[in-house]
Amino acid sequence: MTLPPFEPRRSAEGGRVGRVAGVGQTTSQEFRVVLDGDRYLAVDDLVVVRTEVPEAGTVSTYGIVTESEATYEGATFDSDVHRIGDGGFQPAERVRSARVAVTRVDPEIWVAAGPGEVVERARGLDRQRALYVDTIDPQKRLAVGVGRDGDEIEIDLDYFDGTKGGHMSISGVSGVATKTTFAFFFLRMLTGLPNLDPRATANLRALVFNVKGEDLLWLDRPSTKFSEEDAATWQRLGVEPTSFRLATPSRDGRGGSRPRDLGAGSGPTVAYWAPPAKASRDAVLPDVSGRQEGIEAFYWTPEEFIKEGLLQFVFTDASDQRNQIPFVEERVRTQLQRWMQPVEGEPGAVTLVDPSGAVHSAQGEVIRDMDSLVTVLGMLLEPEGDDSDGHPHPAWAGRVQPGTISAFMRRLQSASSDLRLGRLVRAGVSRRIDRSAATVTVVAIQAMHDLAQRFVVGALLQETFREKELTGQSHPLSVVVLDELNKYAPREGASPLKEMLVDIAQRGRSLGVLLIGAQQSASRVAPDVLENASIRVAGRLDAAESERAEFGWMLPSTKARARLLKPGTMVLSQPAVPVPVVFSFPRVPWATRRDEVRPEGDPFKGL
Amino acid sequence: MAKLYLESWAPGFGSPVEADQSLPPSEVDVDPTVEVTGAWEPLPGLDDGARSIAFVDGIRRIDARLTLFDDDDPANGPIPGVCASYAVGATVWHREDTPYSTFEHVTVRRLAVLGRGRIEQVPHVPGLDYLTEATEGEDDAQLTAHVQTRMRQAEGACATDLAREGHFVVADGPINEFAPHQVIGYVKTHHRSYLAPPEAACVGRLRPGERTPLFRINPLGKFQRYSWYVRLATVPFGHAWSGVVRCESAFALGREEARVVADRTAAILPRVAPPLHIDPRAPQNLVPIAALEKHLRHQLGDAALVERALRAALHAQTTLPAPRPEATRR
Structure with a gap:
């Protein structure tokens, strides 16, 4: 990302640079400029042409140079350049021109610039008009x-x-x-x-x-x-x-x-x-x-993690969206918010309490980090042994297939490793x-x-x-x-x-x-x-x-x-x-x- | 009242006239001993570094065909006429430092020619300054020949002007001016052989950059001049004379100066001859002359526009203006 030395081009002079070309048609969108011998136009230069239009008066056409062109007028064959340049015995004129895309017409009468009209490099006010700067509130002009x-x-x-x-x-x-x-x-x-x-x-x-x-x-x-x-x-x-x-x-x-x-x-x-x-x-x-x-x-404390509903951002992989996992995640996220209670003396840590007062399988477990969150959710969603006869808590799991629940738990578990989210959620002073x-x-x-x-x-x-x-x-x-x-x-x-x-x-x-x-x-x-x-x-x-x-x-x-x-x-x-x-x-x-x-x-x- | 009519046929129709290159029948005498007395051998050219070389040429165009019809005297029948434009000028090759070429002394003239010596005037055509002239002839060829003569005269004047300015002048076609200027005539086509078999054989042996010895045309006649052959290029599958041109200089130039310019042309002309594939008249149609012709043709203006302007001017006429005193037959 190292930048080369900054070298803005030296400001070129304004004034006449050439005339609008007369071979081929000029349109309201585009015209060509045949340049004077001692001037140039480069790509991105801004120009203005004033054309006398019947009934309308003077119309200013502003444009930006999109291509610069040059040719030997009088040459028919490529090999003519040797006869012109080396031998010098074939007469030819070097003609330089520029192609201009019209950016603005003022007043807004969309007519083609007149062939043969004088083309000037747009400076000062003309330049502002060509770039519509005059239409921008001075308080909103942000130089970049x-x-x-x-x-x-x-x-x-x-x-x-x-x-x-x-x-x-x-x-x-x-x-x-x-x-x-x-x-x-x-x-x-x-x-x-x-x-x-x-x-x-x-x-x-x-x-x-x-x-x-x-x-x-x-x-x-x-x-x-x-x-x-x-x-x-x-x-x-x-x-x-x-x-x-x-x-x-x-x-x-x-x-x-x-x-x-x-x-x-x-x-x-x-x-x-x-x-x-x-x-x-x-x-x-x-x-x-x-x-x-x-x-x-x-980091986020478990309390903040649950309150802000950050669980949804654990499942951001596109493949997570294809099965029922978002459904489980949404349910678990809401349940966590409903059951969460702060723990006395442990800032940021939470424990889960059933609002109905019923005792559940993870009763009294403290959530201090991702690992303990996974453990607690596991107790509720994939209980082992006799606690609730091996059935997940109905308020948490709903009627979701056990396979989906275990997929959810698997993903949550792998996301909770220290290399992933483990470091980002921990109890303590809010950080x-x-x-x-x-x-x-x-x-x-x-x-x-x-x-x-x-x-x-x-x-x-x-x-x-x-x-x-x-x-x-x-x-x-x-x-x-x-x-x-x-x-x-x-x-x-x-x-x-x-x-x-x-x-x-x-x-x-x-x-x-x-x-x-x-x-x-x-x-x-x-x-x-x-x-x-x-x-x-x-x-x-x-x-x-x-x-x-x-x-x-x-x-x-x-x-x-x-x-x-x-x-x-x-x-x-x-x-x-x-x-x-x-x-x-x-x-x-x-x-x-x-x-x-x-x-x-x-x-x-x-x- | 006589009235002019523009023929509806395109001006390109009608017999094209090659009123050039043919020489007066008296010019048959040739003296091949002016430079060498013995057998002819090719001579090498020498570029003596001439500072500038002007290539002079002219072109003409029949803009329209006219018919003068005298309503008061229908028995007289239609009288033919032409409107023509011609342009002459030069490509000047500046050879010092960085060589470059420019078009110089370019003039455009427009001429209306009426046959049978009629002196009526073509009405004024806005933007186109037609000078009306009369000629005794009455067929197309004679009218066109008149235009050709005027163009040749303009070319001659142009060549003389350039030579006076110090340029070495190569003028297209035979020279028609015999003052001691450094002007050479450049003849592309060979309508006749000026040389007897022993000398003519030398032409076939020329290599590019070589010339034949000088010979003198018409040593006893009025239009005396020096001449020599130059080979521009070896033309593959060509006969012995293909790629060869003939040059002329005024006799008044003197033999020694004629040798100098002959050497110069032998060395320089092959350099400005076009490669065969870029010009149907290669190698004889020299690059500066081809460029000049293109430029001059451009200077004549758009043929359709010129014809339209003429038509408008003739349709607008009520009566033909009186003859201009200075524009009677010359």
Whole structure:
């Protein structure tokens, strides 16, 4: 994910660059520009043409260059180039032209640009019009980088914050597409740009899952790769290039934490959470290898596990949905909530009491962790010996076949091992993740088994979503960044996690829960989730992937180029602008890998 | 009242005239001893690094066929006429540093020719400046020959201008100008052999880049000039004379200078001859000339548009304008 040096193209001059071509027809969608000898147009450049239209007056046609072309006029055969170029005895004229896709016509009279009309490079106000920036509320203009012409490219925040649309989808191949880096750059702009509507940005909270490596655990550490040019670009976009500040969640009451003072600067804060390490039975140490300090361990107590109904997120595998297991799970989940009673002197631990007062086979058993939960449920569902004549408790098992019950128990048992969920549920002081403690909450689940990863994601998404549903307030916004979305909301199959993500995609916009989903293959993600993302961003794409219907929003020329995009360069599609725009974003001042972390006491600190 | 009519037949019909290349019948005398006195052997060419070479050519097009019909004097019958356009110009090959070529001295003229010496004027056609001329002839061939003559004159003037500017000029066809300019005529086809069998055999032995010795055409006549043969390329399966062209220079140029330009053409012309597969007239139709013809044809404008404009102008006429004083027969 290392980015090359950031080199925005030098701003090209405005003014005339050529004339609209007259061979072949111009249309309201497309035209060609024959360039003047001393000017050029490159792909992604923006142009404007003014045409005198009878009755209508002057019509301005704005467009974006989709292809650049050149030919020898006068050459008939390929071998003519030698006679023209080497021998020089065949006269020919080198003609350079550019193909332009129309983005806007102003006033909105869709007529073709006139052949022979002067074409100018769109700068200043014309550029804003070509990109519809003038239609975006200045308080909603979110700069995400610079275009190929060296000027800012802005996202209409209305289409992210839920006002007119929500969610963002980021696609691209691993390693070079810089998906996660862009997501954080976006969050940093969102929380840092002074022009933005404070309603949309104040107290914003982002929940991020670190699913690969420990790359997201250095957001508070300056990077050695960050250059002065990058800093200049940040300044130009309007945000001080500072890392996230480390926040220390307080243990005494929820939401009362304050960022640890790290000296000068303000800006968004970050808190890291990781599951407890296997060996840390009593000490509760976070399970990370790269850094120890500043990372909090989290788990759920059995009481929280039952109360929140987290049992459903134990069965998130697509194969779990094919038989009766969800039925058993739902029943057990409800029963646990009805029978649960706290245990005196053991915070977080519970015991099961039949509300009717009847004594049952697991009477008095204390649930302290997953293992004891499995034991207790086993007593109720698969009793051995004489306790109840070998029959499962009717209130728990219903009329389900014994085979289904044992399948349920088998799966629950294997999920409860220490390598999976065993570490995540334990009695003791509450150690739930405090999402209000910092602007960005990074949950490090990279070291965990798939099943446990899905469990954590499901539990936290549900928590976030429920909180919003309860308050009914969409602000402050709650952003969820989820990489490898195809793992959690796959195209095929059903699971409670996928349902939750579809629900967030569909209703989250109005509730203020916004998903930034990233994936290598958009074609493998549930269409419901993908289609609800108003903002679409793509880095380098696999060639086959770029041809799929999920990238229908790209122009053919954009698709061809998407295979070649450099790290840090991306294609943006937003509803406000009808054509995809290519932009680059500067490198970030925080380390995106452990080896980028600048050692403490560096003279450039605070640059 | 006499009125002009545009023939409905497409201008391409009618007898095409090859009013060129044929030489006056008096030109039969040849002196093969001007350069060498003994037996002829091929001579190697020499590129003396001429800084620029201009290839001059012209093209013409019959835009429409006219008929002048005198309603007051029907017994006179229809009088033929043509509207034609011609363009002349040059491809100038600049050979210093990075060689490149440009089109220069390109002019387009439009001419209406009426037969039987009629001096009526073609009405003004917007955007197309037709000059009306009269000729005594009355069949297609004679009218076209008149246009051809005008084009050849324009080519000659163009060649002279370019030579005065210091270019070495290769003009398409026999030379029709005899001042001591560095202009050579470039004759692609061989309608006759100028040489007797012993010398003619030398032509067959030429290799690309070689020439025959100079010979003098019409040593006692009016249109004296030097001439020589050059082989441009070896044509596979060709006869001994395929791939050979004949060049001419003015006698006034002097023998020594004629040798210099002859050597130059022998060395340079094969380089600008097209490979056989890219031109049906290869290798004789030189690349700069082929490009020039294409360019000139483009300069004549769209034939259909020109014809339509003519038709509109003629249909709009009520009476033919009076003859312009300067545009009577020449």
